[in-house]
Amino acid sequence: MQETHVGIIMGSQSDWSTMKEAALMLDDLGVGYEARIVSAHRTPDRLWDYGKSAVSRGLKVIIAGAGGAAHLPGMMASKTRLPVIGVPVQTRALSGVDSLYSIVQMPRGFPVATMAIGSAGAANAGLMAAGILALQDPALAQRLDAWRAALSASIPEEPQDD
């Protein structure tokens, strides 16, 4: 059975359609993960417990997605020394710029590796987590190299008419 090395957390059920992109990427690359709803505002005790136990439970990277006043990635980074990759979820009111600004402007000492807004950011978060784990996992490094090569090979040299 795959060990669970990545924690995918999100502020709400409504974030899952975005954060699923990270999960699908990890599925493709054969990386074990768990997905949990952990809200900085609605379930602060859950956030606290998750951050406190992350290292001892064997997690190595946390991907945290949230929208709007997106405090989850930063709060998680303040609670664990594990690398935290932040995904700004696209909001309706401000198109995710609010999420991006909330996540990216961390004070010195508590970094969050902030991805692009929305599903591309979530997919890249999966790739980033895999890249971190691949530093210590040669088989995963090979799978990641193969994934990247396949993506490159799929890009045609010349544009086609629609």
Ligand code: RP5
């Ligand atoms: C944030 O508020 C969540 O991360 C979500 O992106 C946003 C809206 O949440 P819901 O009202 O859809 O539950 O905490």
